[in-house]
Amino acid sequence: MEQTNQMRDIRSLSDDDIRSAVAQLDQPMFRATQVLEWLHKKNASSFDEMTNLPKSFRTQLAERFSFAVPRQIAQQISRDRTRKYLLEFSDGVSVEAVGIPGRGKLTACISTQAGCGMRCAFCATGLAGLARSCTAREMVDQVLHIARDFNERVTSVVFMGQGEPFANFDETVRALRTLNDPRGLKIGARHLTVSTCGIIPGIRAFAKLPEQFTLAISLHSASQQTRNQLMPGVKKYTLPRLYEALQEYVEATGRRPTYEIAMIEGINDTNPEMRAICDFCEGTLCHVNLIQLSDFPDSELHPSPLFKLEELQKRLTARGVQTTIRCSRGADIDAACGQLKQRRPNAR
Incomplete structure (x- = not known):
């Protein structure tokens, strides 16, 4: 061996x-x-x-x-048919990946790093720290593992698992291009989505890529003080600078970024917070995804009630902002957004 x-x-x-x-x-x-x-x-x-x-x-x-393919250490299957995998690479480092089936579709949610160094308060991965970054090959292998397990073609990939993709920019782009390659998996560029906490140099570099990959931004708050508390790893990339970089991205690409907002009770679902989010988004080309915060052990944060998400959706829609309330899949097996922490349940 x-x-x-x-x-x-x-x-x-x-x-x-x-x-x-x-x-x-x-x-x-x-x-x-x-x-x-x-x-x-x-x-x-x-x-x-x-x-x-x-x-x-x-x-x-x-x-x-x-063939240094990752070894499956554990698998969990959710009531909604989502599958979570704990995969170990040849050096003993492990990551989690998630397969999300739909009607005639299969989405792979993959990790770009083993752990994460961004320290976001609402994310189990961030609290665990960073072990190392993944190679492009290791990212693609997560997609292939999911496809083999479902015995089905992966139709879209979201780089929303463990890690900050733009802290591992070059390998992430290599993985995107491998997945998009017409000789291989042939996944359309618009079905390949990269989510960043808001690393501005990465956003600007991403805008220069010729492919039409999709960009998602973990926004979570449009109040600087609140965002600093929730996302200390991007404190230096202030909201005015982020706003400017996103407008440059839209002008350069003509593509609509997605803003992700995990609603947290008493933190970003107050009246001033909602107003700040509406002000940030109004008049810009964007789509907002609202989700209820996913619970995880030892967290003092709790999800907002659904009526708060519906209220913010109404406010954003009234301002002309496309908004969706998104159901987070796999919460019962800790596979939802922010829950990935490389736990080792009994292997299947």
Whole structure:
């Protein structure tokens, strides 16, 4: 096992590297085409799956390269059919990912980091701290794991699991492009959504990407003092600067960002807080998602009652702001927004 972990993952090789490796093994070049098809189109997770390759050739490949796919430590299934996975990478670091089925759709919610360093008060992940960032390959592997478990094609991916994607910007973009690649999973750019706490350099860099990936902002409050208390990790990115960066994003891309607001009783559901949110959003191109805060152990924060979300939705709609009250899936297995904390229930 130790030797395997030190081998290079074959999926990390370029197409030219794979052709070169096949040539070094004295195999005809059409074998390289077959290997690439297994990697890009069929998303193989082992050499044994490559059934149109000679067994001797598969053995040669296995002696030189690995498939460092994550190992499932645990799985939980919600009453609403949402599935949460605890996945362990080859170095022992683990993350959680969530599969959310719908009518003819399957959404993968994946992690960009193991843990998170943003320290958001309403999030179990942030309270646990940051272990390390994920590679692009590890992000894609979470999507593939979900697809295999459901035996279904993933139709959309939200980078809303553990971690701050823009604190791991380059690897996140590589993962987005891999998922969007027409040779592979072919997930449309608009069905790939990245959620950030509001890291402004990341927003500006994201706006320059040629692909039409979707941007979501964890807003949660439009009052600076409240936002600082809830989200200390982005305290330096003030609301006026965030507002300016988002308007620049809209002008550069023509795309509508989503603002996410988890409603917290007595914190951001008061009259002044609602008014501030309406003022921030009015006259801008955006869509607001309102959700009730998800409870987690040891938290002193509690979800707002539903009528508060309905009141804010009415206020925003009256100001011309598109607003949705969103049902957070998988709360009974701690798979909802802000609940991911790498707990280890009894493995299935």
